[in-house]
Amino acid sequence: MKELTLNDLAQSRGPGQLHDSKFMSAAEKSKVLKQWEMFLRSGLEKAKFTKALYEHLINHCSFIAHYDIHGFYATYFESGDDTRHFLSQFDTRKGIPKSIEYGMTYWLTDDDYCDINTEMCRIAWRYIPVLELKAKNDQRHTDLAHAEVLLKKHGLSLPGGDK
Numbered sequence: 001m002k003e004l005t006l007n008d009l010a011q012s013r014g015p016g017q018l019h020d021s022k023f024m025s026a027a028e029k030s031k032v033l034k035q036w037e038m039f040l041r042s043g044l045e046k047a048k049f050t051k052a053l054y055e056h057l058i059n060h061c062s063f064i065a066h067y068d069i070h071g072f073y074a075t076y077f078e079s080g081d082d083t084r085h086f087l088s089q090f091d092t093r094k095g096i097p098k099s100i101e102y103g104m105t106y107w108l109t110d111d112d113y114c115d116i117n118t119e120m121c122r123i124a125w126r127y128i129p130v131l132e133l134k135a136k137n138d139q140r141h142t143d144l145a146h147a148e149v150l151l152k153k154h155g156l157s158l159p160g161g162d163k
Helices: 006-013 026-041 051-060 069-077 080-088 114-153
Strands: none
Touching (some): 026 114
């Protein structure tokens, strides 16, 4: 049997067609998709992380709430490594991505939310390479700053740093 791809999932509904589901109308899905793209385009700015987007992620994308919208943002977008981990759930370069918290693909194959979640992956595909690079650079900067603090604590410094 042929492995199911993201393209197969998208084509099964028809490209760009959102449908009403029990807990989310097609109009609400469209609104969340616009907010998703705005959030990604902004470079993951906290001000662009909306309540509707947060609620979709925790209710229909297999993410844990992490207490509230602020806890969720802190968990995934304040550390470069955590940001890269979050983005991996929407990265289709290696096939159908699994939930990073539950390790399964149901979040993407569920009939009620396959339409919006597949579209989220398609949108994210355009932004992930740049966001990953930014996250990697941010993490490097944070790690080196932390290393400098620890070295200074012990009377040492990084090569090329102040002696």
